Amino acid sequence: MKETMKNDKPLNRLKILFADDEAALQELMSLELPRMGHEVTVCPDGPTAVAALELNTYDCIIVDLDMPGMNGIQVIGKCKELAPDTDAVVLTGKSSFDSAIAALRFGAFDYLTKPCKLVDLKALLHRVAAKREWVNKCRALKHQLERLEGKTELVGSSRAMDQVRKLIQKVAPTGSTVLVLGETGTGKELVARAVHQQSLRAEKPFVAVNCGALPESLIESELFGHRKGSFTGADDHRVGLFEVAHGGTIFLDEIGELPKSMQAKLLRVLESGEIRRVGDNNAFVVDVRVVCATHRNLPEMVEAGDFREDLMYRINTFELHIPPLRERLDDIEDLASHLLRRFLPTLKAGDTCFTPEAVQLLEKHGWPGNVRELANVIEHASILCDKAPITPENLPQRLSGRIKPQLTRARIAGPISLRDLEMQAIHEALDRHNGNKPEAAEELGISLKTLYNKLNQTTALEKSA
């Protein structure tokens, strides 16, 4: 077994294991692969290659299919067992074309026919490197998302949350359309993610779309894609989110905000399973599970003529109701501790997170913004406290009653951040409109999108204050 290293490290450098019984090819690869910027270990046969795979991990193995002792397919099999992330490329003579196809079916990335041109090998390795870079980017993004959103862990030991968890377990594997109902910030998206993660589609994409935050003119192209030139501004072909979610789940949040014209188009897609890109004549089939959510009362919207009855019956096959936080006081301390760990990851398992007085204040509050409001409050506290446990002084003043709920200038007694005032105004407006965000946004004189942004925003302002 010979190893050839190269010191300069290009971005797409691969650690390669090359196995072939032809001495001339071994010589060539130990020279040329480093020239292409890769690191290579050359093996003369299958057993030596497997021994190397047992000792080291490689980005890519290039194996001859016809080697004495152990053929290429057996080496790939062993490689998939030892290091499933390693990409395999097979080298094959013209006569063993069928075996090359078999190797692809066995999970090989690609094959090259002997005698292979160096330029083809270089291009193929470039594709391997590009694919690995994408996979790594996806992993990094997934990790970042988990850090930002926390894991899909439904916290709460109240009877209501137990019931929600049981229903998720039942419906998740079925593939049925699910409608998640609950006030703003109750955890509807988290529940939708849990449905996806406990389903057979868990390894496929979960795509969340906020129907309320998309401008009406763009919704159709966002969901179904468009052809280049199909409307002013369509400078490129675009893949829609239904296509992105193929094999997985699409989460249509705030389905009640979907304009009437789009409701009809969505119904057609749900009934036929086919989508048509804007400006395209051909429809094609997608395999997507649909989970919807809304804080609106859909039967009332149907009554008022704002939501199609047929669409409502199409999406409400299985309803999951998430109760507001004020109706599950038992969950507040668990949730608050869980959220505090999100902001203070150094907290240890046995650490006390809150003083009993702080817990009392949290349990007394009405939480019109539900768990999202609680998350903001806990982030605020995590910034102010030097160390756990959180005390009442670390909590925003509106919770301790130091600021009265009505926002009149005369009544503001102590110091208050602009962010607190803003959030208070938003939650009060939501309260007045029973959680109806479009109406609250209108009253506040901001767009619906801005309202969503503000609700989702972490308390970055407080951090910098």
Ligand SMILES: Nc1ncnc2c1ncn2[C@@H]1O[C@H](COP(=O)(O)OP(=O)(O)OP(=O)(O)O)[C@@H](O)[C@H]1O
């Ligand atoms: N049971 C729970 N356990 C852990 N975290 C939760 C729970 N419920 C909600 N959260 C957290 O609260 C925040 C808001 O949740 P989510 O976005 O799922 O609410 P939502 O009901 O979809 O909100 P909206 O109606 O505004 O779209 C998120 O950070 C989420 O992780």
